[in-house]
Amino acid sequence: MLKGKDYDWQDSNLALFGSDLERNVKKAAAETEQAWHGCGQAVGQEIWRIEKFKVVGWKKEHHGSFYSGDSYIILNTYKEEEELKYDLHFWIGRHSSQDEYGTAAYKTVELDTFLDDKPVQHREVHGFESDLFKTYFPAMQIWKGGVDSGFRHVKPEEYEPRLLHFSGTRKNIVVKEVELLKANVHSDDVFILDLGLTIYQFNGKTSNKDERMKANQFVTELKGKRGKAKSEVLDEADTSKNHEFWKALGDGERTSSKADDSDVVGFTPVLFRLSDASGSLEMTKVAEGQKFEKPLLDTNDVFLLDTGHQMFVWVGKGASKDERAKGMQYGHNYAMKTKHPFVPIARIGEGQHVPAFDSMFA
Incomplete structure (x- = not known):
């Protein structure tokens, strides 16, 4: 697998999102994935790394450590009123290859299916992680390299x-x-x-x-x-x-940086509707402003909310199969055309509550 330049995968339309392959994943097929057996049964985080198209468990002692050349799936299980609930993230390393993040996206959907569509799905990009994601790890450690690097045990002098x-x-x-x-x-x-x-x-x-x-x-x-x-x-x-x-340090221009918010200063949040009521799937602007009216969210459609710092794909209970299938793909493709392409994207089902999303509606 070739590793490209920084965020080399960004030009892709994340084709597995919304494809027939993705949405035709049945629970029976998900149950054949050994990695999912027994997951989501207890409060805490479970992590898997994509290794040559396979889902491989990430040991507890390595939780919070990620390689920039890899993609990972993270399941956070928590309890609310004695009911188990889930946040399901896939994390894309800065130098992750297209087959790695594509597999992570596909397998995230599969795990969501395995858990009866209960999780809120999240896309996380290296360096632009959501605040929620960061709360899981007191100190995230991001190393250079990827699957081939592994955790090698070598002598200190080496x-x-x-x-x-x-x-x-x-x-x-x-x-x-x-x-x-x-x-x-x-x-x-x-x-x-x-x-x-x-x-x-x-x-x-x-x-x-x-x-x-x-x-x-x-x-x-x-x-x-x-x-x-x-x-x-x-x-x-x-x-x-x-x-x-x-x-011990060399000369050269600075290469490390923090996520820059300069591109979204003064950005006005915008709400789009994704609907196939006309016979073909279309995304149209519904409103823009600092707050929106809740009735704008029609249960029969899918909506994309872009706050500049984060994006949300809201899926109505009555949305068509095509609308449901293509929501995340449209969100990703839309993000790639903005000045803030790497912000976190969360997919929320009607009835699920995410404070950052709920706070945008009066």
């Missing part, structure tokens, strides 16, 4: 140097592996330079205590696994440019 970027607040600290460049280290956050036997924690001038604490915990865990490794905490203001930390 480790390839890596630079880790810690950013966020107490509940949502994200850890990303970034290029070993001086330009990638800045004052806003905390960075760890892992040289195998020597580990440096660099605290930026304006980094917060949560980032520093999480990085410190990470270093402690690394040292515990490696035994003879040593560490040093560096404060930006007191660290010379001649320090070994800086000497």
